[in-house]
Amino acid sequence: MPYKEKEIEKLYYTIGEVASMLHLNASQIRFWDKQFEIIKPHKNKNGNRLFTTKDIEAIAKVNELINEKGFTIQGARQYLEQSPEMFDDKREQAIAYLRLLKEKLSLLQE
Numbered sequence: 001m002p003y004k005e006k007e008i009e010k011l012y013y014t015i016g017e018v019a020s021m022l023h024l025n026a027s028q029i030r031f032w033d034k035q036f037e038i039i040k041p042h043k044n045k046n047g048n049r050l051f052t053t054k055d056i057e058a059i060a061k062v063n064e065l066i067n068e069k070g071f072t073i074q075g076a077r078q079y080l081e082q083s084p085e086m087f088d089d090k091r092e093q094a095i096a097y098l099r100l101l102k103e104k105l106s107l108l109q110e
Contacts, residue, residue: 011096012042012050022060032062035073038080042097052096 019026033039033049038058041049051059065076 011100012052013056015041015049015051018051018056018059021056022063024059024063029059032059036062036077036080038062 015026041051065071
């Protein structure tokens with residue numbers, strides 16, 4: 001039986017990767033990161049933002065609300081605050097962090 005590699009899903013994406021995926025400028029993503037609490041990228045030791053898939057979904061939603069539906073920043077904030085279940089990702093972020101930690105620990109054991 002041949003060995004099949006398990007497909008690896010990235011846990012974190014750089015701001016450049018996110019900007020490319022969503023066809024946005026990195027500066028726009030940094031601005032929205034400061035304006036919207038639902039966008040919570042991790043930062044590495046150099047201060048670079050690392051985005052989870054939930055962060056990317058949140059950025060895409062913010063982009064939709066502002067650029068496609070014509071919401072103001074304040075209006076988009078209020079809309080997102082009224083539907084927090086859309087981005088309740090604390091548990092998923094904790095799981096992603098623990099998986100990353102487990103991976104790093106297993107590399108140390110090798």
